[in-house]
Amino acid sequence: MNYPDFIPAVEIRDDVTQTGLPDAIADRTTPLLMKGAVAHWPVVQAAKAGRLGDYLAPFDQGRPLVVFRAEVETRGRIFYNDAMDGFNFERTTGRLLPTLQELERRATGGDHCYVGSRPVDHHLPGLRAHNDLELPDCQPLVSLWFGNRSLIPAHFDLPNNLACVVAGRRRFTLFPPEQVANLYPGPLDFTPAGQVVSLVDFHAPDFERFPRYREALEAAQVAEMAPGDLLYLPSMWWHQVEGLDELNLLVNYWWRSTPAWTGLPQDALMHALLAIGGLPQAQRQAWGQLFDHFVVKREQAAAQIPPERRGPLADLDRDAAARLKKLLIDKLQRM
Known part of the structure; x- marks a missing residue:
């Protein structure tokens, strides 16, 4: 066939x-x-x-x-x-x-x-x-x-x-x-x-x-x-x-399922390759577990944290997203 x-x-x-x-x-x-x-x-x-x-x-x-x-x-x-x-x-x-x-x-x-x-x-x-x-x-x-x-x-x-x-x-x-x-x-x-x-x-x-x-x-x-x-x-x-x-x-x-101001996931992938891709395999696997916990299972990760302390784990609005972007830009510029 x-x-x-x-x-x-x-x-x-x-x-x-x-x-x-x-x-x-x-x-x-x-x-x-x-x-x-x-x-x-x-x-x-x-x-x-x-x-x-x-x-x-x-x-x-x-x-x-x-x-x-x-x-x-x-x-x-x-x-x-x-x-x-x-x-x-x-x-x-x-x-x-x-x-x-x-x-x-x-x-x-x-x-x-x-x-x-x-x-x-x-x-x-x-x-x-x-x-x-x-x-x-x-x-x-x-x-x-x-x-x-x-x-x-x-x-x-x-x-x-x-x-x-x-x-x-x-x-x-x-x-x-x-x-x-x-x-x-x-x-x-x-x-x-x-x-x-x-x-x-x-x-x-x-x-x-x-x-x-x-x-x-x-x-x-x-x-x-x-x-x-x-x-x-x-x-x-x-x-x-x-x-x-x-x-x-x-x-x-x-x-898209999210607003444009949340950014593009593929940009996060490229950043992860920059920051994590060169680590030893055991460390990459450890970071994979962190990504799974904090990103893939975000709701589960946030459930035990008081709402006022969830930070990036909370549902972002445009202002919170802008603050997070500024934080990331500042960190990237210091590299």
Whole structure:
């Protein structure tokens, strides 16, 4: 049996409406595929009718964007080159509508074209007036992703994610956060598109080099998506994303569970590597226990301390966060 046939499907529902979406994903920690949840969007209907470019033309501002282009031999996998001192694609400058029209006209084959994470309101202002999700108490970042056949290696994102397929078919291969070691992440500071990616080629895994990937596969789920489908992807879940047709377009909604003033967890990770990464293994393990106690199990750690003495263990407000940031800056400047 070939990949991904042996991987079980994510949970699927076909009864989720716009008004029922918030309840469907509230407090959810596993993926959910909602079939046809955005099929009523006019842009989805236009794509199904072969008029995607015509529909988007009145909204397009002609603003430049970065286009990744990769040779046929890459199979559309946006990745490193063989020496891992560069990448297997070129970054070029293009514009949204001409790039889409090129893909609409193109016959099967040719090089691979991929555009990722472009703000909808910047490139297509007004589009969301009739093609949008209602997410109460949330100010999401809404982005476009499009191209022809492509494969974005498995990575994770901090925000929660709602991915809406507008045109073409998509496949998400998903892994829970605890599979990180079994996915063999690559460099933190040298990445194809900003996020650390798995070094495993899921379509041709090298089990001698990546033996623990077999364990990851036991936890994998797959979401096969058609135009109009909506996928909820919780924060920190690893996901490989494949565009399966000659024209694919996806709109996604990202939002964080905490305010922006709390800072980015990945910055704390880099600081931990600076301050703890060079310690002997026994000391790193001891600090791991402290992180587990004070950060992962923060509520438990704070429970025995009087509320007025909890300090950073208390729920932070903007002012408390600002004081803590100043303390950290002062300490870093003395290094």
